[in-house]
Amino acid sequence: DAGITQSPRHKVTETGTPVTLRCHQTENHRYMYWYRQDPGHGLRLIHYSYGVKDTDKGEVSDGYSVSRSKTEDFLLTLESATSSQTSVYFCAISEVGDVDTQYFGPGTRLTVL
Amino acid sequence: RKEVEQDPGPFNVPEGATVAFNCTYSNSASQSFFWYRQDCRKEPKLLMSVYSSGNEDGRFTAQLNRASQYISLLIRDSKLSDSATYLCVASSGSARQLTFGSGTQLTVLP
Numbered sequence: 643d644a645g646i647t648q649s650p651r652h653k654v655t656e657t658g659t660p661v662t663l664r665c666h667q668t669e670n671h672r673y674m675y676w677y678r679q680d681p682g683h684g685l686r687l688i689h690y691s692y693g694v695k696d697t698d699k700g701e702v703s704d705g706y707s708v709s710r711s712k713t714e715d716f717l718l719t720l721e722s723a724t725s726s727q728t729s730v731y732f733c734a735i736s737e738v739g740d741v742d743t744q745y746f747g748p749g750t751r752l753t754v755l
Numbered sequence: 756r757k758e759v760e761q762d763p764g765p766f767n768v769p770e771g772a773t774v775a776f777n778c779t780y781s782n783s784a785s786q787s788f789f790w791y792r793q794d795c796r797k798e799p800k801l802l803m804s805v806y807s808s809g810n811e812d813g814r815f816t817a818q819l820n821r822a823s824q825y826i827s828l829l830i831r832d833s834k835l836s837d838s839a840t841y842l843c844v845a846s847s848g849s850a851r852q853l854t855f856g857s858g859t860q861l862t863v864l865p
Contacts, residue, residue, distance in 0.1 A: 673850055684759075684842065684855040685799065692850050700852060732798055734853075742787045742851050746798035 645669045646747035648733050654753045661720040663750050665733030667713075673736035674716040675700075675744065676708065678729040685732065691716055723754045758782050761843045761856035769864050772833045776859045778826040778843030785845040785854075788819055790828050793840045793858065802828075802841070833863045 645668035655661050665674060676688040677700075687700030689708040697708050705727060709717045720727055733747040761778040768774050780788070788805040803810065805817040805826055816829040826843055843856035 675852075677855075682857060684857040685853075686855070687852050690850055690852060698850070701854075736851065742789075742804070742846050743801060744851075744853060746800070749798055 646733060646735055646745065648731075648747040648750050650750060651748065652751045654755065655723055656755050657724055658722050661723050661752065661754075663718045663731055663733075663752070665716040665718070665747055667716075667735050669735075670713055671735040671737060672713075673744075674710065675734040675736075676706075676716065676718045677732045677734065677746075678702065678727075679732060679749075680729050688718065688731075723752075725754050728752060728754045757856070758854045759843055759845050759856040761859050763857055763859060765860040765862060767862045767864060768833055770833055770835060772863075773829065773831045774833055774861065775830075776828045776841055776843070776861075778828075778856055780824050780826065780843075780845045780854075782845060782847055782854070783824065785847045787846040787851070788826050789844040789846070789853075790815075790817055790826075791842040791844055791855075793842055795839075799842055799855075830861075833861075835863050835865060837861060838863045 647666045649664045675690040677685040679685045686702045691697045691710045707719045731750045734744040759780045790802040791799040792802045793799040805819045807819045809818045814831045818827045840858040842858045845854045
């Protein structure tokens, strides 16, 4: 158990509304990641962070922003949600000293109507 | 073309069977490789890392061929509990960003 929680676990929202998903970790991991998973696409990297206030874009970053003001929290924001952002969102962390191994949170199921 | 490609299956095999999954990757700069397992509506979990020398963990054997950019996973003596989706994964970049295949679905039948 890598001590990762995600909130909310489920959310239904309407097109055009802002949405923020939270990833919280309890074990001081340096690296944190946000992925989305869609049928036929597998998991795709949205953004990642390599430290407080240090973030970078992944493969599918358009329409998403992130913030990391504390080591333990990595926030993913959809400024104006669209139906194409309906997906399951997973947060992941990497162990210090073992950056290759990522552990995933339980996921957030987001539906944009 | 996807960076990591795998046969989506589904593979339906009887208990006790041996099943093999294959995967290819296109980014020659990929540094590390993994197999993850994902149960229905759950998060992916690391099954094993994959090395050029081959590695084994109980009934599971993984192999990497860097020249062919090919990764494999062999499951021997399949159990009902092996039913899941198996994800082939390549790592690259300074932050070890992961690129996932779409997954291969396995169902082990009694």
